[in-house]
Amino acid sequence: MATKQTEPVTVISLQKLSLETPEPQPKESKTFTVEDAVETIGFGRFHIALFLIMGSTGAMEIMLIAVVSPVIRCEWQLENWQVALVTTMVFFGYMVFSILFGLLADRYGRWKILLISFLWGAYFSLLTSFSPSYIWFVFLRTMVGCGVSGHAQGLIIKTEFLPTKYRGYMLPLSQVFWLAGSLLIIGLASVVIPTIGWRWLIRIASIPGIILILAFKFIPESARFNVSTGNTQAALATLEHIAKMNRSVMPEGRLVEPILEKRGRFADLLDAKYLRTTLQIWVIWLGISFAYYGVILASAELLERDLVCGSRSESEVVVTVGDTEGSQSPCHCHMFAPSDYQTMIISTIGEIALNPFNILGINFLGRRLSLSITMGCTALFFLLLNICTSSAGLIGFLFMLRALVAANFNTIYIYTAEVYPTTMRALGMGTSGSLCRIGAMVAPFISQVLMSASFLGALCLFSSVCIVCAISAFTLPIETKGRALQQIK
Numbered sequence: 344m345a346t347k348q349t350e351p352v353t354v355i356s357l358q359k360l361s362l363e364t365p366e367p368q369p370k371e372s373k374t375f376t377v378e379d380a381v382e383t384i385g386f387g388r389f390h391i392a393l394f395l396i397m398g399s400t401g402a403m404e405i406m407l408i409a410v411v412s413p414v415i416r417c418e419w420q421l422e423n424w425q426v427a428l429v430t431t432m433v434f435f436g437y438m439v440f441s442i443l444f445g446l447l448a449d450r451y452g453r454w455k456i457l458l459i460s461f462l463w464g465a466y467f468s469l470l471t472s473f474s475p476s477y478i479w480f481v482f483l484r485t486m487v488g489c490g491v492s493g494h495a496q497g498l499i500i501k502t503e504f505l506p507t508k509y510r511g512y513m514l515p516l517s518q519v520f521w522l523a524g525s526l527l528i529i530g531l532a533s534v535v536i537p538t539i540g541w542r543w544l545i546r547i548a549s550i551p552g553i554i555l556i557l558a559f560k561f562i563p564e565s566a567r568f569n570v571s572t573g574n575t576q577a578a579l580a581t582l583e584h585i586a587k588m589n590r591s592v593m594p595e596g597r598l599v600e601p602i603l604e605k606r607g608r609f610a611d612l613l614d615a616k617y618l619r620t621t622l623q624i625w626v627i628w629l630g631i632s633f634a635y636y637g638v639i640l641a642s643a644e645l646l647e648r649d650l651v652c653g654s655r656s657e658s659e660v661v662v663t664v665g666d667t668e669g670s671q672s673p674c675h676c677h678m679f680a681p682s683d684y685q686t687m688i689i690s691t692i693g694e695i696a697l698n699p700f701n702i703l704g705i706n707f708l709g710r711r712l713s714l715s716i717t718m719g720c721t722a723l724f725f726l727l728l729n730i731c732t733s734s735a736g737l738i739g740f741l742f743m744l745r746a747l748v749a750a751n752f753n754t755i756y757i758y759t760a761e762v763y764p765t766t767m768r769a770l771g772m773g774t775s776g777s778l779c780r781i782g783a784m785v786a787p788f789i790s791q792v793l794m795s796a797s798f799l800g801a802l803c804l805f806s807s808v809c810i811v812c813a814i815s816a817f818t819l820p821i822e823t824k825g826r827a828l829q830q831i832k
Contacts, residue, residue: 367387371597377566378827386509387589393504394513394520396558397497403524403548404468404491407431408484409687410532414541419477427787432481436488438780442492445773446609453496453503453769454564458556460493465552472545495772496741503565503762503768504585507827510761511706515753518695524551525691533684544674550623567765567828611767617625620762621771623815627714627755628775630812633782633789634721635748637805641728642690642741686738693742694749698707701750705757709824714754715817721747725802751812761823 375383414425448456467738474480505513528548535544544788563585569578579598586593612621697717704713722745732740755775763771794801 369828372449373594374599374601374713375594375596377570377578377582380566380586380598381504382506383594384506384582384586384589384591386506386513387585387591389585389588390501390505390509390513392588393501393562394517396555396562397501397517397520403551404433404464404487406525406528407468407545407548408756410528411541411544414536415477415480421477425477429484431489431784431787432485433491434780434783436485437492438777438784440489441492441495441773441776441780442770443773444496445770445776448493448496448499448773449767452564452568453500454559454562456493456769457500457562460490460496460558461552461556461559462490463493464490465549465556466490466546468552469549472542472549492776494644495776498564498756499769499772500565502757503567503765504827505767507825510757511824514757514760515698515702515705518698518749518753522691525694526688527551529684529687529691533681551592565765571765575599586663608767609770609774612763612771619820621774623819624759624762624771624775625753625778626815627718627812628759628779629782630808630815631718631748631751631755631782632779633786634805634809635752635810636723636783636786637790638741638744639750640787641794641801641805642745667699678804688757689738690745693745696742696746697750698753701753706824707755709822710754710758711763711816711819711822714751714758715813717747717750717754718809718813720814721751722806722813724808725806729799729802732749758819758823761826761828762821764829 408430412429413420415429416426444456444460464487465491467483471480471483471487498514501517502510502514528544532544535541535547563581564577566578566581566830569575569581582598583593585591611617649751675785701713701717704716708716721744724740724747725742728737728744730736730740758773759775760768789801789804793804
């Protein structure tokens with residue numbers, strides 16, 4: 344009986360099994376986020392061009408009021424409160440539309456709102472030069488304030504395109520553009536107003552804003568905003584364009600980000616995660632603005648009336664109204680002399696005097712500690728104004744105060760843009776900017792009313808507010824130094 348030969352079959356089967364190639368496992372495709380792309384591409388020519396185009400004309404619009412106010416006071420024979428009302432209404436327009444533009448920017452895009460704000464501001468600024476009366480001038484400047492409030496979206500676009508390690512260096516340098524705009528207006532005013540008048544000054548000052556509008560086609564929409572709305576292809580095209588312009592490379596893989604349906608909701612600012620941060624930021628913004636515009640308005644009062652040493656200048660020219668004998672208006676006509684323009688230039692330059700130290704503090708000490716220190720120093724220098732000193736000493740104190748309050752603004756702008764996620768970044772900046780203008784609207788009553796009645800009382804109030812802001816800055820719950828921008832909350 345033949346035996347079964349099973350062994351060879353077994354060997355063949357094993358051989359077949361060993362020769363079989365294993366099925367290839369599905370390879371996971373690489374992915375990257377906008378944050379990864381921004382960090383990989385790095386800093387380059389695109390960012391330099393963006394900063395040059397986004398050099399804000401906001402400084403020019405605000406400085407215009409300062410140099411034009413003495414002229415319209417004389418031309419329309421205005422009282423002090425009427426001149427002050429112009430500035431107040433500009434800030435009122437800014438306050439109302441700052442929240443609205445922030446809300447719309449988080450929902451419909453930063454680029455659209457920024458373009459609308461520039462068009463709006465340039466149009467109404469140009470119309471101001473044709474104002475037939477004081478009422479029309481106030482109304483049109485209020486409309487300009489509404490438009491200028493949207494310029495904050497430019498800072499947000501710059502923040503969202505900058506790599507993390509460059510934000511603390513490049514964003515404070517935006518102050519240079521503010522300085523350049525202010526100096527340009529002061530220089531133009533010293534030449535144009537005495538020769539062809541204030542109306543032509545406003546028309547000439549509108550030209551940079553119009554040129555910026557023409558350059559808007561070179562400014563892309565924020566890639567972070569595009570991916571948050573699901574428009575990944577547009578975000579990818581923008582990032583590839585930046586990489587090409589910077590002569591850099593994109594990360595490998597495909598761009599992936601979650602689509603965020605809920606954007607630009609006011610309730611998110613008061614969510615448990617951000618409630619304390621939001622409330623403390625609002626306090627700081629209000630206090631910084633109160634101190635900043637308080638210094639500017641107090642400077643004029645101190646230099647003109649010498650309130651520090653308790654005497655008042657009586658060199659005021661009363662403007663006669665009409666031909667009726669004895670009919671006089673209570674307004675005082677003070678036209679700027681060349682020396683006044685020089686003083687304005689010196690004090691304006693003071694705003695970037697501490698910029699190098701501010702940049703070092705922001706990057707090495709962190710946003711919170713740096714802001715706390717500069718706010719504490721601001722409080723100290725407000726109290727030092729009470730010392731009866733020479734004119735040079737007074738100008739020195741004011742110069743340092745201008746430098747400190749400008750440093751405060753630099754730091755809080757950066758912190759606010761960094762601390763909130765993409766879904767609420769523009770709204771967070773908008774609400775903060777709105778509260779900021781409340782401080783600006785209150786400042787004139789302290790600098791021009793309370794300071795005349797109780798000089799030390801006004802200084803103590805300014806100093807106390809700065810101390811509160813310093814404590815609030817020191818106790819902020821989130822430090823944003825070296826922290827990637829958040830996409831979702």
